Amino acid sequence: MAENTASATSSEVPVQKTDILIVEDEAVLAKAVSKRLNRNGYQTRIAGDLKSAYRYFKEQTPDMILLDMRLPDGSGLDFLADLREQQQSQVPVLVMSAYGELEDAVAAMKLGAADYLKKPVDLDELVLNVEKVMEKATLSRKLDYSATRERHASAESVQFLGECEALKQVQEQIQRIAELTRQQTDAPPPTVLILGETGTGKDVLARLLHDHSARQEQPFVQVDCASLPKDLIEAELFGHEKGAFTSAHSARTGLIEAAEDGVLFLDEIGEIPLDLQSKLLAVLERRVVRRVGTTQERPVDAWFIAATNRDIDRLVEQGEFRSDLYYRLNVLSVRLPPLRERGDDILLLARHYADRTAKRYGLGQVQFSKDAEQAMQDYNWPGNIRELRHIIERAVLLSAGGEISRAGLGLNASERPPEPTTDSSEALSADTTLEEAEYNLIKQALERTEGNVSQAARELGITRMALRYRMKKHGFDS
Numbered sequence: 190m191a192e193n194t195a196s197a198t199s200s201e202v203p204v205q206k207t208d209i210l211i212v213e214d215e216a217v218l219a220k221a222v223s224k225r226l227n228r229n230g231y232q233t234r235i236a237g238d239l240k241s242a243y244r245y246f247k248e249q250t251p252d253m254i255l256l257d258m259r260l261p262d263g264s265g266l267d268f269l270a271d272l273r274e275q276q277q278s279q280v281p282v283l284v285m286s287a288y289g290e291l292e293d294a295v296a297a298m299k300l301g302a303a304d305y306l307k308k309p310v311d312l313d314e315l316v317l318n319v320e321k322v323m324e325k326a327t328l329s330r331k332l333d334y335s336a337t338r339e340r341h342a343s344a345e346s347v348q349f350l351g352e353c354e355a356l357k358q359v360q361e362q363i364q365r366i367a368e369l370t371r372q373q374t375d376a377p378p379p380t381v382l383i384l385g386e387t388g389t390g391k392d393v394l395a396r397l398l399h400d401h402s403a404r405q406e407q408p409f410v411q412v413d414c415a416s417l418p419k420d421l422i423e424a425e426l427f428g429h430e431k432g433a434f435t436s437a438h439s440a441r442t443g444l445i446e447a448a449e450d451g452v453l454f455l456d457e458i459g460e461i462p463l464d465l466q467s468k469l470l471a472v473l474e475r476r477v478v479r480r481v482g483t484t485q486e487r488p489v490d491a492w493f494i495a496a497t498n499r500d501i502d503r504l505v506e507q508g509e510f511r512s513d514l515y516y517r518l519n520v521l522s523v524r525l526p527p528l529r530e531r532g533d534d535i536l537l538l539a540r541h542y543a544d545r546t547a548k549r550y551g552l553g554q555v556q557f558s559k560d561a562e563q564a565m566q567d568y569n570w571p572g573n574i575r576e577l578r579h580i581i582e583r584a585v586l587l588s589a590g591g592e593i594s595r596a597g598l599g600l601n602a603s604e605r606p607p608e609p610t611t612d613s614s615e616a617l618s619a620d621t622t623l624e625e626a627e628y629n630l631i632k633q634a635l636e637r638t639e640g641n642v643s644q645a646a647r648e649l650g651i652t653r654m655a656l657r658y659r660m661k662k663h664g665f666d667s
């Protein structure tokens with residue numbers, strides 16, 4: 190088992206270097222990655238297994254983690270789930286997964302990974318990705334009004350492609366909602382809740398709503414509720430006065446106030462803790478906000494848009510999301526269909542991303558073979574448009590122009606999750622697959638605990654987040 194540490198060889202520049210924790214058990218790969226990152230000015234540490242990863246993490250919180258999915262002592266997913274549970278999810282994680290582990294990569298993205306790279310890892314691509322992820326993390330860490338404003342101003346123009354019936358309806362909804370925002374009333378426009386699986390375009394949709402609304406010249410402030418540490422969310426959202434808590438050295442405007450007459454986009458709303466849900470409800474009901482450490486109330490005119498890829502009805506049923514807040518948010522709702530239900534839009538989007546990538550890298554025009562088109566239509570796209578974009582970009586780069594075949598896409602129908610068996614007594618029979626056994630064990634634990642997720646997780650010896658992820662994977666959540 191490989192385990193060692195490595196750091197940048199020389200430090201001509203006396204500034205603190207970005208510290209990257211590489212969690213990878215293939216020693217040769219880990220060293221190659223480390224060497225390459227060192228050459229680009231990053232400092233690295235290598236953990237050959239999860240145990241060392243936890244230890245290194247505890248010793249010093251890294252600026253970023255490169256995470257392999259299969260480690261000798263467990264799954265990278267569990268590590269990711271734990272980071273989240275320990276409210277450390279603000280550390281960006283770039284996942285490296287081998288061919289055939291795409292489901293894991295998608296699951297990792299759902300758990301908040303910043304991006305994923307397919308193995309074998311191309312070191313140039315890796316460096317580009319690291320830079321991109323670090324840039325994004327720095328931006329979101331700033332999290333202040335001007336940063337959000339700049340980001341919005343410099344963002345690429347929003348594209349919302351799709352011609353299928355379901356997307357046409359969504360586009361009509363956007364127009365209708367935009368019209369509502371132009372009506373002359375004193376009240377801000379009704380709250381919108383955007384629902385849809387990961388990668389279906391909820392973020393894009395929220396920006397479109399803003400860009401088509403009467404508030405397009407006003408700020409668009411995005412809050413990723415999943416990546417903000419729980420103990421900071423309140424101060425970030427509501428702001429605080431100087432001295433409100435130990436590290437509050439100066440007063441700070443919260444993001445709700447920063448959104449002013451614009452839009453406050455609460456992404457991953459399903460992740461906010463219950464106590465904060467009550468506070469948010471109060472803001473929506475009374476349209477005032479109170480900074481932490483003061484009794485003074487300030488009026489709120491922001492237009493609230495929220496999004497989640499979680500099954501929010503289920504969260505309400507399980508008491509994890511307040512029903513009154515749900516009703517407040519769900520005044521207007523827009524549901525984005527998964528990519529697999531968008532028919533020919535799959536090919537339309539694939540061509541769009543293929544042309545864009547070919548143009549960007551100066552390659553010739555790219556075509557898809559008939560069987561590649563069929564493979565895209567047959568695949569179930571668990572990561573939706575985000576996954577499609579990754580697959581196409583990669584296929585175009587590897588094909589270096591010309592025709593992309595089915596094999597060139599690297600899609601594998603067997604990547605669809607296997608149908609779970611319903612007979613729990615089969616959990617450990619000789620021909621049971623690991624997936625089936627896992628499904629059965631979770632089912633039994635949930636039955637025994639009458640659906641109490643925390644207790645079931647304890648019984649199974651995994652974290653609650655890890656169980657949640659697995660429940661979702663096996664369809665218990667939908």
Ligand SMILES: Nc1ncnc2c1ncn2[C@@H]1O[C@H](COP(=O)(O)OP(=O)(O)OP(=O)(O)O)[C@@H](O)[C@H]1O
Nearest residue numbers: 348349350386387388389390391392393498574575
């Ligand atoms: N209709 C569309 N046309 C073109 N590109 C799209 C469309 N919808 C989504 N995308 C692209 O797909 C990617 C994922 O979109 P987005 O981040 O909005 O998804 P999401 O639903 O917010 O995902 P998550 O739940 O994981 O946050 C982005 O690169 C986005 O530009």
